[in-house]
Amino acid sequence: MSRTVWFLAAAVLLTGCVTETPAEPTYEFVVVGSGAGGGPLAARLARLGHKVLLLEAGEDVGGKLKYQVPAYHALSTEDEDLAWWFFVQHHQDRAIDETDSKYTPDGILYPRGSALGGSTAVNAMVTVVPPASDWNRLSERTGDGGFRAVKMRAYQDRVAEWLSTENADPTLAMNDRSVFDFFSAAASVLADESDDLGPGTDLPGVDGTAKNLATLSTADLNEAVSAGETEGLFRLPVATKDGRRNGTREFILDTVAAGYDLTVKTGHFVTQVVFDEEQDPPRAIGVIAQAGKGLYKAGLGTPGEASDPVLFRAEKDVILSAGVFNSPQLLMLSGVGERAHLEEMGIDVVAHVPAVGSNLQDRTEVSVVTEMERDSDILKNCRLGRVDMDDPCLLDWMADRPGAYNTNGFLASALVRSDPNRPDADLQIFATPSDARGYYPGYSEDAVREKKFFSWLILKAHSKNNDGVIRLRDKDPFNWPTIQFNAFDEEDPLHDEDLRAVVEGVKLVRRFADRARSQNEGDPLIEVTPGPEVVTDDDIAAWARKEAWGHHACCTNPMGKDDDDRAVVDSHFRVKRTAGLRVMDASVFPEIPGTFIAMPIFMLSERAADVIHEEYRD
Ligand SMILES: Cc1cc2nc3c(=O)[nH]c(=O)nc-3n(C[C@H](O)[C@H](O)[C@H](O)COP(=O)(O)OP(=O)(O)OC[C@H]3O[C@@H](n4cnc5c(N)ncnc54)[C@H](O)[C@@H]3O)c2cc1C
Structure with missing residues (x-):
């Protein structure tokens, strides 16, 4: 009996009839x-x-308002039809996690999407393109010239063929006195500090504040980043079409509708x-799947009945695109991973690829939350926090009228360097009229319970922490793995390069607030997070170390050269020591790319299609 047949026989014993x-x-x-x-x-x-x-x-949840309405994005991460909830460990020392205000007995919530379109x-x-340097570094690391920025530009254009992006209507912020005061204070601080922050915000002969406010209303961040202009005040482009979420799901469905040979099986x-x-x-010859609703334990609803296991055969390749936590989990469950770990789990080793599940990294994100004297005008009439069919803002959105619900709530962003000597901007600081403090069960309702809060979210790009690791708990494919980021374990938090950059971001936002207070006498703009007791750089670093979160986890099956032991796949996305198996x-x-990860993934995915197609052309 061949080993494949042996394998299927074993699978029958383990999981029922294949x-x-x-x-x-x-x-x-x-x-x-x-x-x-994927x-x-x-x-x-x-x-x-x-x-x-x-x-x-x-499942395909495209008919749900929580999918369609951009302003409901936080609500969607707490909906059982759309989300999976992982609970993760940020620090090696769990005692530090326990000091995080978002800590739960299961760990710290890390939501993901599980639906057609994934996260x-x-x-x-x-939707923000990465700077050219990210692609060029990937090219050097893999020895593959196809990743050079000049080559990847074609894929940015190809993504634009199916992905519509829009910027928030600038009048939303302009018509809200408190929010606009905050933005003009930011524009003026950035203009004053342009020498410190690098050349991007410095235009001789033009009033810097006016220039910054102009880019906020008119400039396209992606064009600016593509042109190498990496600093300034911009709106964040979002993947919407006429104020509705669009992107991956629609590209898949349009492809099927156009008659191409794509079969989509959801709930598998x-x-x-x-x-x-x-x-x-x-050689990978296929995958085993079971149909059923909510089978994975990270699901939020009651699991449905699982069908018998079915083998789906691939003549050419199996391609794993199950995401940063699930692709390494699937590899390990299938016998591809570090030998010692697989043996400990009682899994037969198919290929010893030690880096599977290693190198987990994320961006560091914190928020400075301010309480304004009065409610923001933008959300004044909205009943955000739940789907309410009588909500005037939802009714506007349904009638295609412009309004807050056409946006994700991020109305402005500053792209800056944490240190003037850095080659690229590494802090994307964006503003939203809500109380945004990261993820914990119930966060989406809490964030908008009151309308007088304003948050500047500070996101550190090009983070250096890469000590995270994914490991199986057991052989159960429905159980989620352990996810440990192992970030910020230094004795002295200020020694951590990522935290040091975040400290600079917090101080910059505090200067925005100081300027807004001085320009707008009367509104005390009380900082509630991190709060007045967090004063020195050490204080800020210690606070960020326990409160920081992320949602761009990546890099657990890293690409690399054939002789690179840190790599799981080669530059053609092929899993080492196997055939017919790729990850994308x-x-x-x-390394974590850009300031937001989705666009780099889209671009890489388009390149993967070309590479694979070329390989099988004859
Ligand atoms: C709350 C939140 C907000 C975010 N905001 C932004 C943002 O504004 N901009 C940005 O650039 N990035 C953002 N991201 C990150 C970005 O969306 C993700 O990094 C990106 O979607 C990851 O793509 P992926 O293909 O690796 O995995 P995913 O998009 O997560 O897709 C993986 C898919 O695989 C499916 N799957 C997993 N295991 C199996 C299995 N065993 N069998 C069958 N199917 C399986 C899952 O159901 C899921 O649908 C955000 C992420 C979250 C969670």
């Missing part, structure tokens, strides 16, 4: 996961003429990759 439905055809490619990585890749491969199966654990069905839709949870181990190296999602970046 069926190969007679009607089930063999596909060229089986893609697992329909998020930012969705565009499956669609593009089909458009290039391939027969593709896309398996997605979640792009729940994300905040911010993949438990294992199946290998033919008689081939050297072992947030996990393949060796």
